[in-house]
Amino acid sequence: MTHRESCIVSQFSHYGELSDGDMEILAELEKEPLRVSAGTTLWKEGDETNDLYAISQGWAISYRDMNDGTRQVLDVYLPGDVIGLADFSFACRLANVNMLTSGVVCRLSMDRLSNMFKSSSRLGSTLLSISARNQTLLTERLVNLGRRTAREKLSHFIFEMYVRLKRIDRGIGNQFELPLSQQVLADILGLSAVHISRTFSDLREEGLIYRHRNRIELPDPERISQVARFSANSMSDGMRRLYY
Amino acid sequence: MTHRESCIVSQFSHYGELSDGDMEILAELEKEPLRVSAGTTLWKEGDETNDLYAISQGWAISYRDMNDGTRQVLDVYLPGDVIGLADFSFACRLANVNMLTSGVVCRLSMDRLSNMFKSSSRLGSTLLSISARNQTLLTERLVNLGRRTAREKLSHFIFEMYVRLKRIDRGIGNQFELPLSQQVLADILGLSAVHISRTFSDLREEGLIYRHRNRIELPDPERISQVARFSANSMSDGMRRLYY
DNA sequence: CGGGCGGTATAACCTGAGTTATGTAAAACC
DNA sequence: GGTTTTACATAACTCAGGTTATACCGCCCG
Numbered sequence: 396m397t398h399r400e401s402c403i404v405s406q407f408s409h410y411g412e413l414s415d416g417d418m419e420i421l422a423e424l425e426k427e428p429l430r431v432s433a434g435t436t437l438w439k440e441g442d443e444t445n446d447l448y449a450i451s452q453g454w455a456i457s458y459r460d461m462n463d464g465t466r467q468v469l470d471v472y473l474p475g476d477v478i479g480l481a482d483f484s485f486a487c488r489l490a491n492v493n494m495l496t497s498g499v500v501c502r503l504s505m506d507r508l509s510n511m512f513k514s515s516s517r518l519g520s521t522l523l524s525i526s527a528r529n530q531t532l533l534t535e536r537l538v539n540l541g542r543r544t545a546r547e548k549l550s551h552f553i554f555e556m557y558v559r560l561k562r563i564d565r566g567i568g569n570q571f572e573l574p575l576s577q578q579v580l581a582d583i584l585g586l587s588a589v590h591i592s593r594t595f596s597d598l599r600e601e602g603l604i605y606r607h608r609n610r611i612e613l614p615d616p617e618r619i620s621q622v623a624r625f626s627a628n629s630m631s632d633g634m635r636r637l638y639y
Numbered sequence: 640m641t642h643r644e645s646c647i648v649s650q651f652s653h654y655g656e657l658s659d660g661d662m663e664i665l666a667e668l669e670k671e672p673l674r675v676s677a678g679t680t681l682w683k684e685g686d687e688t689n690d691l692y693a694i695s696q697g698w699a700i701s702y703r704d705m706n707d708g709t710r711q712v713l714d715v716y717l718p719g720d721v722i723g724l725a726d727f728s729f730a731c732r733l734a735n736v737n738m739l740t741s742g743v744v745c746r747l748s749m750d751r752l753s754n755m756f757k758s759s760s761r762l763g764s765t766l767l768s769i770s771a772r773n774q775t776l777l778t779e780r781l782v783n784l785g786r787r788t789a790r791e792k793l794s795h796f797i798f799e800m801y802v803r804l805k806r807i808d809r810g811i812g813n814q815f816e817l818p819l820s821q822q823v824l825a826d827i828l829g830l831s832a833v834h835i836s837r838t839f840s841d842l843r844e845e846g847l848i849y850r851h852r853n854r855i856e857l858p859d860p861e862r863i864s865q866v867a868r869f870s871a872n873s874m875s876d877g878m879r880r881l882y883y
Numbered sequence: 884c885g886g887g888c889g890g891t892a893t894a895a896c897c898t899g900a901g902t903t904a905t906g907t908a909a910a911a912c913c
Numbered sequence: 914g915g916t917t918t919t920a921c922a923t924a925a926c927t928c929a930g931g932t933t934a935t936a937c938c939g940c941c942c943g
Contacts, residue, residue, distance in 0.1 A: 410728060459782055462868060467782045481775055484654060484768035485881070489775055512760040519763040520756045524728035526770040531725055531733055533777045538703055538711045540784040541829030545900070576920065585785030587901055592922055608909090608920095624706060637729075789930065820890065831931055836892055852890095885943095892937075902927075911918070 401425055402451035402501055406475045410524045417515050424511065425449070425501045437478065437492040437500070444487055446504045447479040453498015454574055457490045458582065468583040470533075471556070471575075474498075475563050480526050496574045531637055535626065540585050543624070548584045549594050551623035553604060557613060558638045569613045573606075645669060646695035646745055650719045654768045661759050668755060669693070669745045681722065681736040681744070688731055690748045691723040697742015698818055701734045702826065712827040714777075715800070715819075718742075719807050724770050740818050775881055779870065784829050787868070792828045793838050795867035797848060801857060802882045813857045817850075 403421050407413060413421075428451055431437075437448060437455065455472040469490055472478050478500075482488050512519040539551050553573070560571055575583075577591040584591070598604040603619055605612040613619055647665050651657060657665075672695055675681075681692060681699065699716040713734055716722050722744075726732050756763040783795050797817070804815050821839070825832040842848040847863055849856040857863055 459778075459870075461782070461786055465786055467785045469778050469781060480767075481771050481778065483771040485771075485775070489778070489881075509760075509764060512764045516753075516756040516760070516763065519760065519767070520753060523724075523763070523767050523770060526767060526774065527725050527727040527729075530770065530774050530777060531729070533774060533781065534703075534713050534725065534733070537713060537777065537781055537784065538705070540781065541711045542705055542709055578920085588921085589902080589923090590900055592920095593900090596922075626703075637733075822890085832891090833893090833932075834930055836890095837930090840892075887942090888940085890938090890940105892935100894934085894936105895932100896934105897932075898929105899931090900927105900929090902925100904924085904926105905922105906924105907920100907922080909918105909920080912916085913914105 402475060403449045403477075403503065406449060406477060406525070407518070407521050410521045411517075413517065413521075414515075417518055420511060420514055420518060424503050424507050428499045428501055430497075430499055431494050432497045433494055435494040437494065438488050439491050440488055442488045444479070444482045444485055444505065446502050447477055447508065448492075448500045448502055449477050450474055451499040451501055453500075454495040455492055455498070455500075456495055456579065456583075457492045459490050466582050467585065468579065470529075471583065473559055473563060477525055480522070480529060483526075495579070528637065535637075538626075545584070545586055545590055545594050546597065547623055548586065549580070549591065550598060550604065550619050551625060552580070552584060553611060553613070554616070554619050554623050554625055555638075557611075557616065562638055569616055571611055572609055573611045574609050646719060647693045647721075647747070650693060650721060650769070651762070651765050654765045655761075657761065657765075658759075661762055664755060664758055664762060668747050668751050672743045672745055674741075674743055675738050676741045677738055679738040681738065682732050683735050684732055686732045688723070688726045688729055688749065690746050691721060691752065692736075692744045692746055693721050694718055695743040695745055697744075698739040699736055699742070700739055700823070700827075701736045703734050710826050711829065712823065714773075715827065717803055717807060721769055724766070724773060727770075739823070772881065779881075782870075789828070789830055789834055789838050790841065791867055792830065793824070793835065794842060794848065794863050795869060796824070796828060797855060797857070798860070798863050798867050798869055799882075801855075801860065806882055813860055815855055816853055817855045818853050 401418075401422050403425050404413070404418055407417075407421060431453070440459065450472050452474055455478060456468050457470045457472070457478070458466050458468040460466045478492055479488075481490075511522075535555070539548050543551065556573060557571065560567055577595070578588045580586075581588040581591045586594075595604065595606055599606070602614060603622060605614070645662075645666050647669050648657070648662055651661075651665060675697070684703065694716050696718055699722060700712050701714045701716070701722070702710050702712040704710045716736075722736055723732075725734075755766075779799070783792050787795065800817060801813075801815065804811055819827075821835040822832045824830075825835045828835070830838075839848065839850055843850070846858060847866060849858070863869075
């Protein structure tokens with residue numbers, strides 16, 4: 396596997412130029428890719444924290460089980476994303492992480508990660524950038540949960556996915572695969588699965604979002620971003636850089 | 640000002656031992672403290688990102704104004720907290736930051752921050768730890784917004800503040816100053832100010848939380864953490880380390 | 884000393900989303 | 914090919930929390 400193909404390298408490159416030395420270090424950190432099937436648990440809440448994963452193919456989610464039987468999904472991971480940075484300073488995991496689809500992940504041990512800081516300040520600050528970006532995505536999600544209606548929440552989330560997918564694959568048109576059941580969407584958005592269904596029905600009738608099985612079609616992306624009050628529209632270049 | 644008194648040094652020390660050299664660097668980064676009055680805007684959404692602040696005395700919040708006139712508070716900052724890490728990888732600010740009370744802050748320029756990465760890998764990884772911790776606090780807030788009732792949201796937040804204050808001042812008993820109006824609390828929790836008032840009334844009648852002006856009294860902290868379904872109770876050591 | 888003002892309380896009414904229940908259709912299993 | 918399972922749709926009913934309105938209290942300021 397050459398540097399060019401490495402999922403970690405390509406993720407890191409989003410945040411600025413890397414030297415050949417940096418790429419070397421990254422490629423070395425990355426053990427051989429690991430094939431995982433749908434439903435695989437990468438780790439559970441309470442497990443010891445001793446690695447990160449970079450996800451090369453497939454989708455994953457992190458979530459917390461509530462003591463009343465419900466759960467809250469904290470994050471959705473797409474190809475290219477780094478999983479587990481949030482646990483960096485803790486001895487054990489604070490959330491579960493499951494694969495939603497089959498896929499390929501790369502393990503990155505904590506030991507070697509801290510060596511990385513010693514070898515290259517550039518890589519260290521890139522890691523901080525990635526962490527800062529995660530935080531900003533979370534913040535967006537926070538606004539979404541706090542101050543929006545179900546209609547806005549759902550269309551905002553769908554649109555976020557659309558934009559994030561486009562970021563890693565410029566080629567997608569206004570259709571894409573979204574391997575999330577209505578129950579998972581409910582657990583992401585803090586709604587009930589029933590209400591997700593209702594809301595999809597409404598959005599379909601208005602011609603905003605079509606969904607068949609896991610396939611999503613957005614006939615008019617621009618209009619959805621308005622319905623969703625998507626920030627990057629109305630906002631600063633800073634916000635734009637979050638997604639593009 | 641010696642190292643011992645520096646607000647940045649004490650914040651960083653929470654995450655592990657620092658060498659004398661590290662402390663030297665931190666102390667140097669920190670220009671003279673800046674006195675700010677209540678209501679001061681540290682920065683606005685869209686401003687250029689060229690520094691961080693460490694807050695040495697007083698309270699601050701970051702928030703985003705929604706286009707429908709409401710706003711969502713993203714974060715509450717107490718003495719010892721670092722403000723602005725979330726913008727690290729962006730050219731401009733993604734949120735407003737205001738002082739809620741008068742206070743003292745220390746400016747830390749971005750230029751010197753990146754030099755810091757070069758000088759000490761220890762400091763770099765500490766910064767990542769701080770960012771990871773912020774992310775985890777956000778995640779808690781996300782769960783709070785997504786899957787809890789107003790009663791739980793409010794008592795959870797009050798209890799979080801209690802625990803965070805205790806972390807920086809072991810001395811506080813079960814009373815403390817909380818300089819947040821009911822409107823601000825509403826903007827934090829995604830509720831209406833009216834409903835915050837109602838909920839406080841309920842909690843008062845049950846003898847869980849007393850509030851007079853900005854003074855909060857928790858007659859039985861343990862019981863509140865149960866009502867609030869506070870995670871660090873039922874959970875892992877990892878979670879505990881978030882607050883203690 | 885009186886008037887304005889920001890913060891808070893309480894009540895009446897309304898609505899968005901949860902809950903429960905039932906039906907259906909497509910996958911998956913044997 | 915039939916049965917079981919899983920995902921989704923739709924309806925009826927409930928309730929938490931929003932909205933609007935009005936009143937109170939302490940405070941600053943002239």
